[in-house]
Amino acid sequence: MSDRTIDIAVTVNGEEVREAVEARKTLVDFLREDLGLTGSHVGCEHGVCGACTVRVDGVIVRGCLMLAAQCDGARVETIEGVSDAGDIADLQEAFHKRNALQCGFCTPGMLLTAQELLQRGGVPSRETIRHYLSGNYCRCTGYQAIVDAVEAVAEARGTK
Amino acid sequence: MKPAPFAYAKARSLEHAIELLGRHEGRARMLAGGQSLIATLNMRLDAPSLLVDINGIAGLDAIAQRNGQVEIGALTRHVAAERSDVIAAQVPLMAKAMPHIGHPAIRNRGTIGGSIAFADPAAELPACLVALDGEVDIVGPGGRRTVKAGEFFKDLFETALGPQDVLTTIRVPASAPSRRVGFAEFSRRHGDYAMIGLAASATAKGSELADVRLAFFGVGATPVRARRAEAALAAGGVDEAVAALGKDLTPSDDLQATGATKKHLAGVLLRRVAAELMERPT
Numbered sequence: 001m002s003d004r005t006i007d008i009a010v011t012v013n014g015e016e017v018r019e020a021v022e023a024r025k026t027l028v029d030f031l032r033e034d035l036g037l038t039g040s041h042v043g044c045e046h047g048v049c050g051a052c053t054v055r056v057d058g059v060i061v062r063g064c065l066m067l068a069a070q071c072d073g074a075r076v077e078t079i080e081g082v083s084d085a086g087d088i089a090d091l092q093e094a095f096h097k098r099n100a101l102q103c104g105f106c107t108p109g110m111l112l113t114a115q116e117l118l119q120r121g122g123v124p125s126r127e128t129i130r131h132y133l134s135g136n137y138c139r140c141t142g143y144q145a146i147v148d149a150v151e152a153v154a155e156a157r158g159t160k
Numbered sequence: 161m162k163p164a165p166f167a168y169a170k171a172r173s174l175e176h177a178i179e180l181l182g183r184h185e186g187r188a189r190m191l192a193g194g195q196s197l198i199a200t201l202n203m204r205l206d207a208p209s210l211l212v213d214i215n216g217i218a219g220l221d222a223i224a225q226r227n228g229q230v231e232i233g234a235l236t237r238h239v240a241a242e243r244s245d246v247i248a249a250q251v252p253l254m255a256k257a258m259p260h261i262g263h264p265a266i267r268n269r270g271t272i273g274g275s276i277a278f279a280d281p282a283a284e285l286p287a288c289l290v291a292l293d294g295e296v297d298i299v300g301p302g303g304r305r306t307v308k309a310g311e312f313f314k315d316l317f318e319t320a321l322g323p324q325d326v327l328t329t330i331r332v333p334a335s336a337p338s339r340r341v342g343f344a345e346f347s348r349r350h351g352d353y354a355m356i357g358l359a360a361s362a363t364a365k366g367s368e369l370a371d372v373r374l375a376f377f378g379v380g381a382t383p384v385r386a387r388r389a390e391a392a393l394a395a396g397g398v399d400e401a402v403a404a405l406g407k408d409l410t411p412s413d414d415l416q417a418t419g420a421t422k423k424h425l426a427g428v429l430l431r432r433v434a435a436e437l438m439e440r441p442t
Contacts, residue, residue, distance in 0.1 A: 004167050023168035023211070026198070045161040046199035047266060048352075059239070059268040065198045066269065069168045070191075070213060116264065134350040135263020 006069040013081025021068040028052040028063030039079035050136030053109035079108035094149040102140035114150045123154040163201035167210045180212045181324040193270040196278045232330040234273020250334040253341035257284040263351040277327045282353040287377040291359040294332035300325035313382035342436030344429045354378045355416040358429040379411040398434045402427040
């Protein structure tokens with residue numbers, strides 16, 4: 001089988017989706033254009049900025065560097081699903097409280113990346129937080145407030 | 161910034177991949193982690209007619225120690241290598257390099273074989289392979305063959321791989337008590353491609369170093385061995401080794417830095433890595 005249109009069955013935020021997608025369509029374009037999930041953003045489209053970050057089978061990936069066709073059988077989670085599930089409510093609250101966003105373009109990717117680090121447990125050093133978030137550009141905040149927010153949530157989760 | 165149209169096929173086996181790659185007269189590309197390939201397609205630097213997705217081929221992602229060597233399946237994700245106890249204990253050079261490769265989301269998808277096969281001149285793993293005097297296994301229409309690192313990287317993005325060849329395994333010597341390794345790089349942002357970097361290995365003999373291998377990256381079309389500096393370092397002279405880089409390396413200007421800057425930085429890296437090589441393991 002080789003074709004320019006591929007049938008896929010993919011679980012997106014817990015819901016089974018069946019679509020015929022163009023082979024060349026990236027995952028993030030599929031989520032935004034075909035499914036209307038516009039929380040994942042399209043920035044650089046070559047893997048540098050991190051705005052398109054989504055989860056595939058439990059780990060964060062660049063939505064612009066994976067094809068929708070590759071997601072047949074996969075479990076995809078976007079900021080909409082992770083947000084609705086309430087898993088990152090504390091992180092979102094901390095971002096809000098500390099002004100860790102201004103325009104919000106990077107925020108969905110930033111949150112998903114920070115959550116993956118936080119799920120490892122413990123309180124990472126500020127350097128570790130910076131390294132983990134190094135693949136996510138923010139052009140508003142200067143990162144300081146973002147690192148503050150992630151650090152605060154790590155500490156708060158640790159004491160729970 | 162969208163790829164030109166292409167067809168997509170999932171390879172069921174290595175044989176199937178080789179057959180699919182042969183169908184489109186050199187215009188088929190292999191899709192592994194896709195972290196370089198899809199960026200290239202998005203920017204339309206390449207417009208293949210077929211992508212052959214090898215991610216579904218079983219048995220290509222194992223890490224195993226065998227006969228004094230460590231074998232890494234080509235489809236091993238960077239994140240798996242980063243977390244592997246075998247890599248940490250037996251291939252410390254790769255363990256040191258791993259955090260510098262891309263970012264977490266990239267390392268979740270990117271593969272070891274992909275990094276080697278793509279052969280970006282500023283990438284970490286090709287230089288590690290050269291520094292460790294490793295080799296790769298390749299399967300193609302003519303059967304299976306093994307190619308040493310020194311013969312694998314031919315020119316800019318050009319390797320010993322033919323259009324229908326699939327890189328299946330990376331093999332490097334397992335660490336030994338006398339083996340020393342060092343790694344350092346400069347990049348503008350942590351995780352970005354290096355402006356310049358250095359992967360090195362050596363054998364400690366008393367207070368001396370022997371079999372010094374210095375593989376610089378980001379200074380030429382392929383990983384570059386600094387052979388005069390290697391000899392100087394083996395003779396015990398760090399200053400002499402740094403001075404020898406002037407003849408060993410001829411980096412050109414690129415978007416990241418001028419050739420002159422890179423030459424200067426090469427010396428800085430060499431001093432750092434030499435200190436690592438000379439340090440007694442605790």
